[in-house]
Amino acid sequence: MNRWATGASSALPQTYSRQFNECVKGRRTAIAIAIGMALMCQAWADENSARPAAMAQDAAAQTRVEFNLPKGDLGQALVALGASAGLRLVFDPQKLQGLSAPAVRGVMTPAEALSRLLHGSGFAHVFTGNGVVRLKPVPASSADATPSVVAQEDESPSRVMPTVLVTADAERDEKDRQYRTAGSSNVLKREDIERFRGTSVGDIFQGTPGVLIGENRNSGGLDVNIRGMQGQGRVPVLVDGARQETTVYRGYAGVASRSYIDPDLIGGIQIEKGPVMGAQGTGAVGGLVSARTLNADDIVRPGQTFGIRLRGSLIGNNSGSAPAPGTKAGFNTGGSSSNGTGGVYRTNCVIASLCDGPFNIANVVPSSESMNRPGLMQPKSWAGSIALAKRFEKADIVAAYARRSQGNYYAGTKGPVPSLDLSETYNRGFYTEVVPKVVGATRFRGGERIVNTNYENDSVLLKARLYLPNDQELEAGYMRYSSTYGELMPSQLLWLGQVAQTSNSKVTAGTYTLRHRWNPENNDLLNLTSNLWHTNTDSLNQNYSEETVNQMFGAGSENYKRWGFDVSNSMRFASAGGIKLDYGLAAQLEKVNGVGTGNMLTSGGRLGRRTEWSLFTDLQWKPLPSVTLGAGLRHTRFESRDDKPMMVSPDSAYCMDSKGTGSCDPLMMSSRNNGTSPMFSALWDVTPSVQLYGRHARAMRMPSLFETTAGYSVSPSQDIHLKPERTLNREIGINFLKDGVWRSNDKLRAKLAYFSNTTKDYLTRTFPNTWEEGSGRQFFSLRNIESVSFDGFEVSGSYDMGPLFMEASGTRYTFIETCHFGSFRRYTCTDYGIANSYVNNMIPPKWHASALLGARLLERKLTVGVRGTFMGKRNPTPEFNNETAQGFNQVVPWHSYVLWDVFASYKLSDRVNVDFNVDNVTDRYYLDALSLGMVPAPGRTARLSVTLQF
Numbered sequence: 001m002n003r004w005a006t007g008a009s010s011a012l013p014q015t016y017s018r019q020f021n022e023c024v025k026g027r028r029t030a031i032a033i034a035i036g037m038a039l040m041c042q043a044w045a046d047e048n049s050a051r052p053a054a055m056a057q058d059a060a061a062q063t064r065v066e067f068n069l070p071k072g073d074l075g076q077a078l079v080a081l082g083a084s085a086g087l088r089l090v091f092d093p094q095k096l097q098g099l100s101a102p103a104v105r106g107v108m109t110p111a112e113a114l115s116r117l118l119h120g121s122g123f124a125h126v127f128t129g130n131g132v133v134r135l136k137p138v139p140a141s142s143a144d145a146t147p148s149v150v151a152q153e154d155e156s157p158s159r160v161m162p163t164v165l166v167t168a169d170a171e172r173d174e175k176d177r178q179y180r181t182a183g184s185s186n187v188l189k190r191e192d193i194e195r196f197r198g199t200s201v202g203d204i205f206q207g208t209p210g211v212l213i214g215e216n217r218n219s220g221g222l223d224v225n226i227r228g229m230q231g232q233g234r235v236p237v238l239v240d241g242a243r244q245e246t247t248v249y250r251g252y253a254g255v256a257s258r259s260y261i262d263p264d265l266i267g268g269i270q271i272e273k274g275p276v277m278g279a280q281g282t283g284a285v286g287g288l289v290s291a292r293t294l295n296a297d298d299i300v301r302p303g304q305t306f307g308i309r310l311r312g313s314l315i316g317n318n319s320g321s322a323p324a325p326g327t328k329a330g331f332n333t334g335g336s337s338s339n340g341t342g343g344v345y346r347t348n349c350v351i352a353s354l355c356d357g358p359f360n361i362a363n364v365v366p367s368s369e370s371m372n373r374p375g376l377m378q379p380k381s382w383a384g385s386i387a388l389a390k391r392f393e394k395a396d397i398v399a400a401y402a403r404r405s406q407g408n409y410y411a412g413t414k415g416p417v418p419s420l421d422l423s424e425t426y427n428r429g430f431y432t433e434v435v436p437k438v439v440g441a442t443r444f445r446g447g448e449r450i451v452n453t454n455y456e457n458d459s460v461l462l463k464a465r466l467y468l469p470n471d472q473e474l475e476a477g478y479m480r481y482s483s484t485y486g487e488l489m490p491s492q493l494l495w496l497g498q499v500a501q502t503s504n505s506k507v508t509a510g511t512y513t514l515r516h517r518w519n520p521e522n523n524d525l526l527n528l529t530s531n532l533w534h535t536n537t538d539s540l541n542q543n544y545s546e547e548t549v550n551q552m553f554g555a556g557s558e559n560y561k562r563w564g565f566d567v568s569n570s571m572r573f574a575s576a577g578g579i580k581l582d583y584g585l586a587a588q589l590e591k592v593n594g595v596g597t598g599n600m601l602t603s604g605g606r607l608g609r610r611t612e613w614s615l616f617t618d619l620q621w622k623p624l625p626s627v628t629l630g631a632g633l634r635h636t637r638f639e640s641r642d643d644k645p646m647m648v649s650p651d652s653a654y655c656m657d658s659k660g661t662g663s664c665d666p667l668m669m670s671s672r673n674n675g676t677s678p679m680f681s682a683l684w685d686v687t688p689s690v691q692l693y694g695r696h697a698r699a700m701r702m703p704s705l706f707e708t709t710a711g712y713s714v715s716p717s718q719d720i721h722l723k724p725e726r727t728l729n730r731e732i733g734i735n736f737l738k739d740g741v742w743r744s745n746d747k748l749r750a751k752l753a754y755f756s757n758t759t760k761d762y763l764t765r766t767f768p769n770t771w772e773e774g775s776g777r778q779f780f781s782l783r784n785i786e787s788v789s790f791d792g793f794e795v796s797g798s799y800d801m802g803p804l805f806m807e808a809s810g811t812r813y814t815f816i817e818t819c820h821f822g823s824f825r826r827y828t829c830t831d832y833g834i835a836n837s838y839v840n841n842m843i844p845p846k847w848h849a850s851a852l853l854g855a856r857l858l859e860r861k862l863t864v865g866v867r868g869t870f871m872g873k874r875n876p877t878p879e880f881n882n883e884t885a886q887g888f889n890q891v892v893p894w895h896s897y898v899l900w901d902v903f904a905s906y907k908l909s910d911r912v913n914v915d916f917n918v919d920n921v922t923d924r925y926y927l928d929a930l931s932l933g934m935v936p937a938p939g940r941t942a943r944l945s946v947t948l949q950f
Contacts, residue, residue: 003227008778126595183691207850221258229286253490253890275699277632319407320380412939415925417446442934452486490933569761578622608709637674750797810849845872
């Protein structure tokens with residue numbers, strides 16, 4: 001592909017193809033990708049309504065608009081003017097390098113604004129029709145004069161600058177895509193990620209409708225929940241197209257799926273909700289999260305060929321370093337821990353020694369040292385990154401390094417903070433027995449240091465993009481994430497009665513990607529994309545800190561490797577009514593090799609392999625200019641093999657003694673299956689601003705490698721044959737996108753959707769049924785249950801009037817249901833969970849919402865704002881006949897909570913930006929929604945960040 005041909009349509013009319021070719025041959029700037037998009041939109045407009053479109057755009061050029069352009073780089077000012085006025089400006093940024101523009105403020109026509117910007121620059125502007133504006137060099141003698149304005153001037157190359165950069169349409173903002181599609185999606189831009197970095201990596205998703213993060217305060221990993229679907233590949237997290245998700249044992253509370261990336265290395269995130277018909281959407285029954293790492297466009301300033309971005313942050317509400325392993329925290333009620341008290345303490349002892357040692361009631365309250373919370377403006381933790389990029393004529397090179405060091409954070413003080421109840425006493429003659437109880441959200445005290453929330457991680461990113469002949473691009477990337485972190489086991493919080501700092505757990509994840517694109521300019525039938533990737537993750541999880549418990553539960557290490565490949569092609573048939581056909585295939589190989597230490601509970605790590613293939617096709621057709629119909633089909637097949645022999649009981653129907661030894665042959669478990677799923681959609685442009693859509697999508701997730709291999713927590717059973725999950729996703733909605741609603745330059749976006757998601761044969765852990773193999777000899781069985789359903793409404797919107805902007809979103813579930821027919825069940829279906837099931841702590845609250853209000857001040861150098869997060873409580877379990885109470889992983893009952901975050905961002909210059917945030921301003925004490933254990937979230941936290949880009 002020629003260097004800047006990416007994304008261009010080869011179906012452009014001759015005039016626009018010529019303009020684009022000039023740009024491609026010039027190889028001036030990476031933003032030429034937008035040329036193809038803008039010219040394609042213009043070509044379509046010319047075909048369908050050339051005269052009205054031209055009249056509208058020429059009228060826009062003469063309409064008086066309110067401009068607020070600060071003094072600065074001329075190229076950037078022209079980009080901002082084009083976006084504000086709805087015009088396409090065409091110029092060569094290298095010709096403007098080093099030129100500055102004066103501030104332009106006030107209500108005026110775009111022509112007047114352009115004249116002011118270009119005064120003394122040596123260039124004039126030329127209106128060439130259809131809302132396109134080109135720059136024209138003027139003689140040096142008149143450079144200091146006000147540039148002349150020429151309408152419909154001669155466009156010969158000697159007089160008009162070559163087509164290089166196009167700016168304009170409202171939909172150039174990638175976040176507008178979510179308001180123009182037949183489905184639900186969200187985009188997190190780099191500025192969103194930097195604005196709301198938070199304490200944990202999952203905090204960057206806070207405020208995204210329908211999206212929550214499971215177990216957000218452990219490990220630094222991501223476990224994304226989209227509309228109730230979570231874990232085991234239901235919501236894959238891709239990093240530059242590669243999957244690195246691993247499943248981590250979390251005690252009786254279940255498991256967690258984790259993917260790793262440092263936010264400082266993220267260039268943007270695309271979130272798709274519901275099944276995805278694309279090469280990378282295999283098994284994504286809940287949705288897809290695609291993270292893009294930094295590229296040259298994020299680092300190199302417009303008109304430059306080399307760039308450096310430095311970013312540093314100071315973080316408060318933090319101990320700075322972790323305490324020594326074994327350091328206690330929270331109220332110590334004893335419980336089933338190894339202190340020998342059985343959760344009972346003594347007072348009023350006749351003999352003092354009877355109240356000594358572990359029975360001393362003073363042990364219930366740990367040392368006050370963990371309550372030494374630093375002041376708001378006393379940062380003790382930090383993060384920093386450096387990113388470099390270099391543009392060559394036929395290549396871009398990017399290198400980045402990020403480091404993050406954080407000790408234990410401190411909980412808030414306002415809300416359901418716990419208290420100690422010592423009212424339950426028994427007179428035993430020689431002493432009084434006291435049974436302490438904790439009343440409140442968790443056993444951690446308000447304002448206390450939360451042990452095991454520390455982590456340190458290093459990340460390295462290397463990328464190279466080559467612009468090859470014949471309209472091709474090749475990109476190679478490598479990312480290494482290495483972290484040590486504290487691990488808070490839910491079982492420790494729920495069952496052992498006390499909490500202590502553990503030795504650190506470790507994870508190292510390597511990601512290798514090779515991506516190729518071939519998009520010939522004059523070939524509508526070829527837009528070929530190929531991806532080859534490999535991830536290698538090594539992890540060591542330290543489960544408990546107490547010596548005797550360590551001997552019992554130990555630690556587990558695991559190596560998880562994935563190899564993946566996908567290829568897809570996009571074909572366009574303009575002569576057939578605007579048909580677009582996508583098709584392709586994807587393949588994946590996974591291997592796990594786990595090793596446990598300690599006794600039998602962890603001695604058997606998982607050992608196995610899995611392969612999966614997928615073919616897909618997706619057709620988009622416009623029978624009318626205002627109607628788009630879609631239809632797709634995906635076929636998937638998989639095979640999994642457990643490489644660890646499973647011992648068979650002599651009384652089992654599966655016992656085979658092939659060697660005549662008198663004992664059963666070890667059984668090697670394997671699984672295989674296949675299936676096909678369709679998808680349909682319809683989108684109607686009622687008006688240029690309003691769309692109605694409907695979507696009916698089926699998807700299939702094959703059993704994961706974790707679900708088909710044996711290990712502690714759960715193993716497959718001989719007589720339970722696992723089937724794929726089958727999801728039906730239905731959604732109807734309305735989109736609204738309009739500029740100039742109440743003011744000439746305001747922007748209003750809104751979306752309302754109703755969704756209904758039902759997954760049949762949902763895979764999870766349960767009690768064994770009494771009639772099944774192994775009943776009475778094992779705690780858990782992995783099986784397909786009848787179904788899991790999540791229905792509800794989702795609303796999102798934004799309004800930007802320049803000086804003020806606001807955003808709001810919310811999700812309301814109208815129906816939540818989990819259904820399983822089996823032993824020990826009183827009700828087949830509930831809205832809160834199933835005994836021993838992983839789904840118990842994946843059920844979202846019935847509602848959650850977010851709102852943001854911001855202002856741009858001081859000539860837009862200062863941006864300030866406040867964000868509110870509103871979270872409903874966990875669906876309550878009934879007082880009697882609680883289906884989950886008899887199991888080991890009881891529901892974590894978080895309270896409803898409201899959080900307020902404030903932010904300020906000041907642009908000292910076009911090279912230096914300062915961000916200041918205070919998260920949880922009211923110092924709320926709360927548990928995150930979808931928390932696996934009783935881990936309170938951070939209290940009031942201040943963060944100061946500085947970004948330098950030059």
